[in-house]
Amino acid sequence: xxxxxxxxxVLAFASGAKVREKTDxxxxxxxxxxxxxxxxxxxxxxxxxFDMLLDHTAxxxxxxxxxxxFYQLFSTRHGHTLTVSAEVxxxxxxxxxxxxxxxxxEWQEREVYDMxxxxxxxxxxLRRLLLDDSWVGHPLRKDYRDDHMIERPx
Amino acid sequence: MGLKIIDDFPGVAMKVPxxxxxxxxxDAVINWARANSLWPLSFGxxxxxxxxxxxxxxxxxxxxxxxxxxxxxxxxxxxxxVVAGTIVKRMAPTLRTLYEQMAEPRYVMATGAxxxxxxxxxxxxxxxxxxxxxxxxxxxxxxxxxxxxEAFFYALLTLQRMIRSGDSLxxxxxxxxxxxxALPAGITVADIQEELRDxxxxxxxxxxxxxxxxxxxxxxxxx
Amino acid sequence: xxxxxYTLDDLVKRxxxxxxxxxxxxYFLNLGPQHPAAxxxxxxxxxxxxxxxxxxIPVLGYIHRGIEKMGESLSxxxxxxxxxxxxxxxxxxxxxxxxxxxxxxxxxxxSPRAEWIRTIMxxxxxxxxxxxxxxxxxxxxxxxxxxxxxxxxxxxxxxxFEETIGARLTMNYVLPGGVMSDIHPEFAAxxxxxVAYIRPKIAEYExxxxxxxxxxxxxxxxxxxxxxxxxxIGATGPVLRASGVALDLRKxxxxxxxxxxxxQVPVGTVGDSWxxxxxxxxxxxxxxxxxxQLLGGIPEGPHMSVKPAVKVKLPEGVHYGQLETARGILGxxxxxxxxxxxxxxxxxxxxxFNNLWSVTRLAPGWRIxxxxxxxxxxxxxxxxxxx
Ligand code: SF4
Numbered sequence: 001x002x003x004x005x006x007x008x009x010v011l012a013f014a015s016g017a018k019v020r021e022k023t024d025x026x027x028x029x030x031x032x033x034x035x036x037x038x039x040x041x042x043x044x045x046x047x048x049x050f051d052m053l054l055d056h057t058a059x060x061x062x063x064x065x066x067x068x069x070f071y072q073l074f075s076t077r078h079g080h081t082l083t084v085s086a087e088v089x090x091x092x093x094x095x096x097x098x099x100x101x102x103x104x105x106e107w108q109e110r111e112v113y114d115m116x117x118x119x120x121x122x123x124x125x126l127r128r129l130l131l132d133d134s135w136v137g138h139p140l141r142k143d144y145r146d147d148h149m150i151e152r153p154x
Numbered sequence: 155m156g157l158k159i160i161d162d163f164p165g166v167a168m169k170v171p172x173x174x175x176x177x178x179x180x181d182a183v184i185n186w187a188r189a190n191s192l193w194p195l196s197f198g199x200x201x202x203x204x205x206x207x208x209x210x211x212x213x214x215x216x217x218x219x220x221x222x223x224x225x226x227x228x229x230x231x232x233x234x235x236v237v238a239g240t241i242v243k244r245m246a247p248t249l250r251t252l253y254e255q256m257a258e259p260r261y262v263m264a265t266g267a268x269x270x271x272x273x274x275x276x277x278x279x280x281x282x283x284x285x286x287x288x289x290x291x292x293x294x295x296x297x298x299x300x301x302x303x304e305a306f307f308y309a310l311l312t313l314q315r316m317i318r319s320g321d322s323l324x325x326x327x328x329x330x331x332x333x334x335x336a337l338p339a340g341i342t343v344a345d346i347q348e349e350l351r352d353x354x355x356x357x358x359x360x361x362x363x364x365x366x367x368x369x370x371x372x373x374x375x376x377x
Numbered sequence: 378x379x380x381x382x383y384t385l386d387d388l389v390k391r392x393x394x395x396x397x398x399x400x401x402x403x404y405f406l407n408l409g410p411q412h413p414a415a416x417x418x419x420x421x422x423x424x425x426x427x428x429x430x431x432x433x434i435p436v437l438g439y440i441h442r443g444i445e446k447m448g449e450s451l452s453x454x455x456x457x458x459x460x461x462x463x464x465x466x467x468x469x470x471x472x473x474x475x476x477x478x479x480x481x482x483x484x485x486x487x488s489p490r491a492e493w494i495r496t497i498m499x500x501x502x503x504x505x506x507x508x509x510x511x512x513x514x515x516x517x518x519x520x521x522x523x524x525x526x527x528x529x530x531x532x533x534x535x536x537x538f539e540e541t542i543g544a545r546l547t548m549n550y551v552l553p554g555g556v557m558s559d560i561h562p563e564f565a566a567x568x569x570x571x572v573a574y575i576r577p578k579i580a581e582y583e584x585x586x587x588x589x590x591x592x593x594x595x596x597x598x599x600x601x602x603x604x605x606x607x608x609x610i611g612a613t614g615p616v617l618r619a620s621g622v623a624l625d626l627r628k629x630x631x632x633x634x635x636x637x638x639x640x641q642v643p644v645g646t647v648g649d650s651w652x653x654x655x656x657x658x659x660x661x662x663x664x665x666x667x668x669x670q671l672l673g674g675i676p677e678g679p680h681m682s683v684k685p686a687v688k689v690k691l692p693e694g695v696h697y698g699q700l701e702t703a704r705g706i707l708g709x710x711x712x713x714x715x716x717x718x719x720x721x722x723x724x725x726x727x728x729x730f731n732n733l734w735s736v737t738r739l740a741p742g743w744r745i746x747x748x749x750x751x752x753x754x755x756x757x758x759x760x761x762x763x764x
Contacts, residue, residue, distance in 0.1 A: 200760045
């Protein structure tokens with residue numbers, strides 16, 4: 001399927017979805033609450049069959065006060081890709097977990113929780129993945145500072 | 155008795171009727187023996203481990219030539235801790251434990267920029283410990299990222315020299331001053347730091363935009 | 378008032394709701410974080426019934442170096458040298474993945490010669506990586522000869538890399554726009570000689586290992602990963618292909634000079650340890666075949682299309698690029714705010730991260746020694762997992 005065509009088909013699927021501008025692959029933005037349903041539907045549909053969640057990460061848009069979650073989907077059947085993004089507020093970052101749809105999401109979400117503090121509703125085992133449990137803060141947030149870090153001298 | 159004495163045996167061997175006697179200071183003899191039978195503990199955490207612990211053990215480099223091929227994964231059976239790789243905060247307590255589990259006398263070699271100072275991961279980093287010597291005392295530093303196997307061997311020889319000329323057994327808990335293994339004679343660490351500072355200053359003064367505008371790439375949309 | 382008496386099992390179940398029947402007789406064992414068979418600093422918490430694994434829980438973070446945070450204050454070109462240190466056995470391919478993403482974002486053309494150099498170097502490195510894996514596999518399963526052989530043949534490749542690139546392991550060779558330096562005049566001749574040398578060696582390995590009853594017993598039918606699970610955990614590379622899914626980006630969406638090459642994608646059938654072993658073995662043969670084809674025609678031209686002093690500015694937006702390393706798909710995610718060569722956020726999707734997840738599925742039911750075999754055939758590089 002061509003990129004445009006794909007985007008059309010997917011748009012029809014997702015209620016409340018918009019095309020996300022400024023990306024180099026077919027992408028859309030959806031409300032965070034609809035993520036698990038949408039991903040399950042994208043996986044089940046014959047024409048699309050997005051069966052692999054290649055990557056999940058977040059970006060901290062400090063100025064806008066949102067964390068944008070990115071899901072990179074891939075179809076091992078058709079070889080096409082899709083980026084799904086959703087925004088959650090920085091102050092109260094709660095998103096539904098998609099670990100029921102893709103197994104690996106369990107770890108990816110743990111990593112994003114560890115690094116950004118996003119809380120995933122319905123996650124079976126939400127723990128820090130890479131840092132100690134006693135760690136304070138979430139290092140990949142833009143305003144994270146600690147005593148250990150030193151700036152590169154100009 | 156046909157005993158073949160190694161050239162650098164610290165003492166004299168005398169023929170007496172019925173065999174030979176070796177005379178030497180006990181300290182020196184024991185140090186000599188220790189220097190020639192180092193058993194490394196492989197503490198490899200990342201990239202350096204491939205070069206320092208695996209490539210050196212393999213046919214082309216072969217650290218058996220230097221009498222240190224018995225790499226042990228257990229700290230109880232080793233006397234040389236080779237720290238090869240980055241140490242992060244979460245790993246630091248483990249490294250400390252391993253060091254403490256080793257029996258005296260024990261030696262530590264910090265191989266690679268990471269184990270010396272945090273290496274490429276110094277700035278803007280929240281998790282990397284800046285050098286093994288923040289956690290345990292280090293005897294020999296081997297610079298490089300990763301160091302070449304030859305640098306490792308040179309460090310091994312340096313350590314052996316250090317042990318041979320080393321402290322008396324009475325004060326073995328007193329730590330020797332660490333050495334930088336691959337520095338040629340006459341150059342100090344301060345010299346290197348000085349030179350690096352100059353280099354950084356010179357580099358940061360390059361006006362890349364201007365440079366680019368002068369080149370054959372000007373106006374092609376790369377900048 | 379009723380009085381209730383408890384058993385030891387009840388106590389354990391109260392402490393751990395997931396505990397199974399007979400849990401009070403189980404052992405608990407930490408494999409790692411400093412264990413020679415764990416391939417670096419991986420820690421796996423094992424719940425054992427005798428020697429049989431009941432549950433395996435990987436614990437990560439012993440080599441998490443915070444590279445993504447550093448990337449937010451480094452230009453992509455500076456960042457590339459950190460990617461060497463992730464999966465250091467595919468250092469060059471990591472460089473390439475970032476360079477490709479930047480090239481796509483900034484619209485930089487790459488000369489055919491540079492693409493050719495990248496491709497042949499990548500294949501040489503894939504071969505090198507698999508040779509190391511073969512050596513380590515032997516050692517983990519209790520045979521020392523494969524280690525000596527694998528490293529003997531790997532070292533020759535290291536010399537070839539060093540001659541052109543100047544580094545043995547952390548190469549920092551592929552940059553946006555091309556490669557750091559042109560190939561050494563002796564390069565083609567040396568590679569040709571090496572290929573002639575390694576071909577019979579691979580057959581020798583096969584004679585030593587593939588027909589070996591002990592090896593077969595240790596690998597066959599152990600740790601079966603079904604195709605469905607493999608896809609759902611996002612496994613890629615030889616691990617996915619061993620489970621019967623023929624996904625190889627070199628074939629599926631060719632980059633570099635791969636579209637001009639003839640090669641096959643070896644695919645397994647049942648996804649057990651043996652299939653993973655076999656797939657890597659075949660990949661070595663394919664790599665050699667590709668290298669031979671590449672040696673046939675070296676395109677002329679410049680090796681670099683951007684002057685190294687030029688800042689490569691990233692246009693605003695989200696960029697994603699991916700490529701097939703020796704371990705699977707490496708994805709590079711860049712979010713740029715525009716007007717600068719420093720990304721706003723850079724994230725790497727490492728293949729081994731997903732591949733490791735399968736341990737939780739594969740280990741239960743097998744002995745500890747089998748777990749070691751499973752870990753080896755997943756071919757893990759821990760710094761790559763944790764970044
Ligand atoms: S010094 Fe360099 S090669 Fe060694 S562990 Fe650190 S980054 Fe890796």
